[in-house]
Amino acid sequence: MIEVKNMTKFFGIKKAVDDISFNVAKGEILGFLGPNGAGKSTTMRMITGFIPPSGGTAIIGGSDILQHPIAAREKIGYLPENAPVYPDMTVFEYLDFCAQIRGFSGTKRTAKIEETLEKCFLNEVTYQTVNTLSKGFKQRVCFAQSILHDPEYLILDEPTDGLDPNQKHEVRMMIKAMSARKAIILSTHILEEMDAVCTRAIIIADGVVVADDTPDALRAQSSVHGAVSLTLAATDPQELLPRLQALEGVQSASVIGQDNQHLTLRIYPEQKDVLIAAKVMDVLQDSAYKIESLFVEQGKLDEVFRTITGGG
Amino acid sequence: MNQMSRNISAIFKRELSGYFGSPVAYVFIVIFLLLTGFFTFYIGHFFELGQADLRPFFQWHPWIFLFLIPAVAMRLWAEERRLGTIELILTLPVRMSEVIAGKFLAAWVFIGIALLLTFPLVITVAYLGDPDLGAIFCGYIGSFLMAGAFLSVGLMTSALTRSQVISFIVAVAVCLFFVLAGYAPVNAVISGWAPVWFVNLIAELSFLTHFISIERGVLDFRDVLYYISVIIFMLFANGVILNNRKAS
Numbered sequence: 001m002i003e004v005k006n007m008t009k010f011f012g013i014k015k016a017v018d019d020i021s022f023n024v025a026k027g028e029i030l031g032f033l034g035p036n037g038a039g040k041s042t043t044m045r046m047i048t049g050f051i052p053p054s055g056g057t058a059i060i061g062g063s064d065i066l067q068h069p070i071a072a073r074e075k076i077g078y079l080p081e082n083a084p085v086y087p088d089m090t091v092f093e094y095l096d097f098c099a100q101i102r103g104f105s106g107t108k109r110t111a112k113i114e115e116t117l118e119k120c121f122l123n124e125v126t127y128q129t130v131n132t133l134s135k136g137f138k139q140r141v142c143f144a145q146s147i148l149h150d151p152e153y154l155i156l157d158e159p160t161d162g163l164d165p166n167q168k169h170e171v172r173m174m175i176k177a178m179s180a181r182k183a184i185i186l187s188t189h190i191l192e193e194m195d196a197v198c199t200r201a202i203i204i205a206d207g208v209v210v211a212d213d214t215p216d217a218l219r220a221q222s223s224v225h226g227a228v229s230l231t232l233a234a235t236d237p238q239e240l241l242p243r244l245q246a247l248e249g250v251q252s253a254s255v256i257g258q259d260n261q262h263l264t265l266r267i268y269p270e271q272k273d274v275l276i277a278a279k280v281m282d283v284l285q286d287s288a289y290k291i292e293s294l295f296v297e298q299g300k301l302d303e304v305f306r307t308i309t310g311g312g
Numbered sequence: 313m314n315q316m317s318r319n320i321s322a323i324f325k326r327e328l329s330g331y332f333g334s335p336v337a338y339v340f341i342v343i344f345l346l347l348t349g350f351f352t353f354y355i356g357h358f359f360e361l362g363q364a365d366l367r368p369f370f371q372w373h374p375w376i377f378l379f380l381i382p383a384v385a386m387r388l389w390a391e392e393r394r395l396g397t398i399e400l401i402l403t404l405p406v407r408m409s410e411v412i413a414g415k416f417l418a419a420w421v422f423i424g425i426a427l428l429l430t431f432p433l434v435i436t437v438a439y440l441g442d443p444d445l446g447a448i449f450c451g452y453i454g455s456f457l458m459a460g461a462f463l464s465v466g467l468m469t470s471a472l473t474r475s476q477v478i479s480f481i482v483a484v485a486v487c488l489f490f491v492l493a494g495y496a497p498v499n500a501v502i503s504g505w506a507p508v509w510f511v512n513l514i515a516e517l518s519f520l521t522h523f524i525s526i527e528r529g530v531l532d533f534r535d536v537l538y539y540i541s542v543i544i545f546m547l548f549a550n551g552v553i554l555n556n557r558k559a560s
Binding site (some may be wrong): 045047048050051052070071073074076078080082084085086087088089093097098101102103118142145188 | 315318319321322323325326329333334395396397399400402403405406407413507556558
């Protein structure tokens with residue numbers, strides 16, 4: 001378990017991280033979200049022991065990062081922001097260097113390196129120097145470094161930053177595949193990524209935790225969560241709207257789009273978890289409207305994100 | 313202990329192969345050899361002196377090191393900072409002292425290699441005359457120790473900044489102080505107004521003062537101790553600087 005306890009960081013008089021506390025258990029993938037400059041990277045740097053916190057500490061699997069930094073770091077795999085790698089080394093040399101420091105020797109070291117190369121799809125570039133590699137490969141080399149010793153705790157700072165959609169997908173699959181036996185913290189500002197990978201999300205803004213929940217629960221905070229969006233072939237809304245608004249459990253209904261061919265409506269329930277889709281369907285069928293699409297909104301994460309982080 | 317030597321050796325190997333993997337190493341070695349040759353034969357008048365020793369060779373080392381060693385040292389931390397790899401290396405399960413020691417030793421051995429490549433001079437004197445080989449050996453040891461002191465200053469200033477240029481200039485300035493403090497014309501100026509003990513104190517701080525006797529073939533324990541203490545002090549300062557400004 002990673003326990004972050006009351007971590008605070010001042011840069012000069014500016015408080016970059018303000019009393020953040022949370023725990024991450026094995027099996028969890030914690031998404032660490034926030035606008036740029038919210039303190040994500042600073043927090044991760046403190047957890048990995050790169051910069052000392054001004055207050056508080058992190059305990060990595062029982063080892064305090066301040067009191068027993070070496071023991072704590074042995075259990076961590078860390079992918080820093082921008083995935084830095086020594087440009088003048090080959091991929092193999094670099095992983096060999098990391099494996100040495102991680103305490104592997106002899107045939108075990110070679111086996112570990114080969115296994116990691118395989119896992120991260122780096123076989124074809126094993127003997128290429130890092131500065132000849134594309135951004136996606138560099139990212140994967142750095143990622144390979146972080147999982148080389150099969151750490152119990154993985155801390156990934158924007159692991160898919162700068163990758164193309166296919167590579168993003170690959171990295172996410174790798175992270176998911178490893179998650180059962182590890183506690184993983186990954187920072188991102190991509191909401192779909194959090195949604196696709198994470199089992200839990202913490203949103204920070206101005207150095208403070210403003211939300212800590214599952215992606216679904218966060219989405220439920222959206223104002224459109226549970227609302228029914230409905231597209232009909234061109235219809236006069238004046239007649240339909242009052243009938244929908246009169247339905248039991250419906251709070252309001254409004255037109256959100258209209259042109260010559262289509263009419264798009266959204267119907268909001270009184271309570272978010274009470275389903276109103278069936279009742280809406282009944283009304284529509286009675287009057288034989290031509291339904292083009294009808295679905296229940298799950299909620300929009302970006303809207304929730306903006307509301308929570310005060311980006312209006 | 314085992315873990316410590318393992319870590320130092322891993323970092324040492326990486327840094328040393330880093331030198332030889334880039335043109336820096338070859339440029340440095342070639343320029344070092346050319347400069348020592350030039351100073352020894354043209355400025356030092358090696359042949360005209362007609363003496364079978366290498367003093368015209370060793371006496372220029374402080375001045376050559378003054379510019380060349382900061383150039384070797386400048387990348388050691390500044391480059392890590394610029395690339396962001398400092399964040400990787402300092403979050404691996406290694407102590408900062410191990411990283412500093414590994415880097416220092418790699419650069420020191422590299423300079424040692426360059427120094428060893430001046431061996432044709434030794435052969436030349438041995439061929440032309442009957443030199444005191446003990447004194448020459450002593451000179452090499454002294455030169456290597458002094459190189460270590462220059463290097464420790466350069467490593468320390470490299471930790472200050474992400475810019476290799478700034479690191480180089482600051483290192484040259486600090487090293488220049490350590491050289492000039494024992495340079496006779498500078499001491500003459502200071503002795504014009506300062507008490508003798510102060511002049512001596514300043515002179516004792518100098519790389520030059522401690523190199524002169526070694527260069528003559530006298531390997532005094534105090535001189536060796538001086539260089540070792542400068543190295544340890546600078547490496548320690550390096551650790552303090554890094555601890556305080558890792559992320560900047």
